[in-house]
Amino acid sequence: MDLSITEVPTWLSILFILCFATIPVWLITNTVQIVFKTSDSKKGELLRKKIILFYALYFTIIALISLTGFFKVNIIPPRIIVFTTIPLLLFYLFYVQKTNWFKFLFSHIKLEQLIFIHLFRFVGVFFLLVYMYDAIPKQFAFIGGIGDIITAILVLPVIWSIKMKLSFSKMLVWVWNIIGVIDIISVLAAAFMVTKMAAKTNEVGVQQFGTFPFSWIPAFAPATIIFLHLFIFKKLLEKTKTEIK
16 A cells, blocks of 8 residues: 655655744643643643653544545545544544633732744745745645744734733734734635545645645644633633733
8 A cells, every 4th residue: 555645855844844843832832831841740731641652642643644635636525634633623622622721820820921832833944845845836835835834923022012011912912923823713614625626626725634644634634723712712711811810
């Protein structure tokens, strides 16, 4: 059986694996550990290990399925979204969000810590790198790549405004968070449209993001990004209620 591996050069695949398998998970687990450090460092360390194990297993399962070619088809809705993006988001919303450790995390985490995790969206550069080898359509590469890069770049000035306690910092967070949501929704919408067009014309779609290792992007990023943005919206609303009281 032929393995469904990306068509881009090996060096790019290796670079992606090294970046994507470490940076997002490190940003998430490091933040969790920092939040728990002041109350129960042992629990924080155990939780960090559990999260790492979860993502290691998840990425491994996605890789194995991707290698079979199951995700590399031009159909609507894209299989990668149906079988990975949606289930992971539901897992976050209906399991993770209801756990005691998450409730503790939500009540103690700072806005700037949540926003800092979004630095992993610099992986959007891989949309552009894959496009350089004509592996995905230009419009999809630019929507997915540039939007994520801009969102990631804005992370640091937004955090700076919070730390400096500027009068407009909260409004800036609202605006940045909305921009981030629009970006990820635009990427998902573009994936649907490009796949629909490719299915009709038999042209290049987004199949490369259904092959190993790039299948990790749709399997992990959209659900995680949406959940983090919802998390930030809840923190903002909580702050607003506190100020009113």
